[in-house]
Amino acid sequence: MHMDADAPLGIDAATGESPQNRPPITFLRLLRRLKCTESLDPVVDVLGPLASRMVTNERLRRLLHGDATGTPLHVIFTDVPFGAWFMALFLDLFPDDGTRRAARRLVGLGVGAAVPTALTGWTEWAKADRGTRRVGLVHAGANAVGTLIFIASWAARSHSRHDLGVHLGRLGGLVLVSGAMIGGYMRSDRQAVPDPPSFHAAEGPQSHERRRLEMYGVITTVPAPVQMYDGMHAEMLKMQRRTGTSVDGLLVHVGRATPAGFEVLEVWESKEHYDGANADIVVPLMRQLAGDQPAPPIEQSTEAFEVHGLVIPRGDIVI
Numbered sequence: 001m002h003m004d005a006d007a008p009l010g011i012d013a014a015t016g017e018s019p020q021n022r023p024p025i026t027f028l029r030l031l032r033r034l035k036c037t038e039s040l041d042p043v044v045d046v047l048g049p050l051a052s053r054m055v056t057n058e059r060l061r062r063l064l065h066g067d068a069t070g071t072p073l074h075v076i077f078t079d080v081p082f083g084a085w086f087m088a089l090f091l092d093l094f095p096d097d098g099t100r101r102a103a104r105r106l107v108g109l110g111v112g113a114a115v116p117t118a119l120t121g122w123t124e125w126a127k128a129d130r131g132t133r134r135v136g137l138v139h140a141g142a143n144a145v146g147t148l149i150f151i152a153s154w155a156a157r158s159h160s161r162h163d164l165g166v167h168l169g170r171l172g173g174l175v176l177v178s179g180a181m182i183g184g185y186m187r188s189d190r191q192a193v194p195d196p197p198s199f200h201a202a203e204g205p206q207s208h209e210r211r212r213l214e215m216y217g218v219i220t221t222v223p224a225p226v227q228m229y230d231g232m233h234a235e236m237l238k239m240q241r242r243t244g245t246s247v248d249g250l251l252v253h254v255g256r257a258t259p260a261g262f263e264v265l266e267v268w269e270s271k272e273h274y275d276g277a278n279a280d281i282v283v284p285l286m287r288q289l290a291g292d293q294p295a296p297p298i299e300q301s302t303e304a305f306e307v308h309g310l311v312i313p314r315g316d317i318v319i
Contacts (some may be wrong), residue, residue: 027181028185031135031182031185034134034135034138035131035132035134035135036131036134037134040134040137041130041134043137044130044133044134044137047122047125047137048126048133051122051123051125051126052126054119054122054123054126055123055126055127058284061123064120064123064124065123065124065127072120072123072124073120074117074120074121074123074124075187077113077116077117077120078117078121078180078183080109080110080113080117081109081110081111081113081114081117081147082110082176082180083110084106084107084109084110084113085106085107085110085150085169085172085173085176086173087106088102088103088104088106088107088110088169089103089169089170089173091103091106092166092169092170100157100162103157104154104157104158104165107150107153107154107157107165107169108154110150111147111150111151111154114143114147114150118140118143118144118147121140121143122140125140127248128186128248129246129247129248129249130248130249130269132186135182135185135186136186138182139179139182139183139186142175142176142178142179142182143176143179143183145175146172146173146175146176146179147172149168149169149171149172149175150168150169150172152168153165153166153168153169153172156168215251215267215268215269215270215307215310216267216268216269216270216271216273216274216304216307217265217266217267217268217304217305217306217307218265218266218268218274218302218303218304218305219263219264219265219266219302219303219305220263220264220266220300220301220302220303221258221260221261221263221300221301221302221303222261222262222263222264222300223260223261223299223300224261224262224300225261225262226257226261226262228262229255229262229264231289232282232285232286232289233255235285235288235289236281236285239281239285247277247281248273248276248277249268249269249270249272249273249274249276249277250266250267250268250269250273250277251267251268251269251310251312252265252266252267252310252312253265253266254266267307267310271304
């Protein structure tokens with residue numbers, strides 16, 4: 001058994017986890033590792049702006065994300081291809097010609113429905129945090145492979161190669177199940193796999209230095225009643241619980257009342273994350289809360305500061 005001399009006693013050097021905090025399910029541990037796989041970031045950075053453009057319209061974004069119903073359209077749309085494909089696999093158990101034709105049509109229905117399902121999935125991916133986006137790439141990849149296999153199954157069935165189509169359909173079903181498991185993890189609150197700290201013992205001082213240089217700290221002082229902050233904060237938490245996501249790039253958020261109003265201290269992964277959250281979340285939320293009434297002019301002050309150190313031993317606290 002190999003022991004890492006640099007890792008603290010009782011800590012797994014590969015994952016930075018103590019035995020009592022290690023998720024009990026191997027699949028969940030793999031997903032946790034996947035969330036920390038920075039080699040996927042170049043793809044995330046390329047696809048992120050493209051996916052965000054799909055939800056630039058506020059009304060369309062609210063519809064796609066299910067703000068009114070509490071259920072994103074992607075979750076609803078997934079029932080169509082999955083239902084069609086797995087019903088086709090059930091019909092494949094029967095040998096008569098009529099059942100074979102029905103199975104072929106169901107496979108074709110699933111292929112057609114996979115397109116809007118994938119598009120709505122990318123709109124959900126666009127609002128996720130970076131770790132979830134990394135997992136989402138693998139989820140999308142598995143679903144794409146499964147869809148291609150079902151396209152091949154439909155083609156084989158259409159050219160009187162029914163047995164080949166059945167075998168391909170079963171293979172595609174297995175691939176889709178793995179993709180669905182990853183998607184289920186993305187939709188869950190992930191309490192079984194807490195978000196890992198930004199600094200693990202095995203990452204070393206060089207990785208810690210890289211994280212420190214990228215962080216952006218900001219203090220916002222607002223001369224307005226603290227009830228304004230309380231209302232914004234409550235709506236923000238409702239949005240996060242409804243969508244199952246967190247604000248991308250936000251590491252620390254602390255709000256407090258002051259004699260003149262309230263003050264907010266935040267630490268972000270970068271200034272780009274801070275600016276993006278203000279434009280995509282804070283400003284639209286303020287407009288939503290104001291309704292038809294014009295927002296009162298408030299001269300807030302913002303002070304940026306350099307973050308020299310940050311320790312978050314437990315990262316799943318939201319109050």
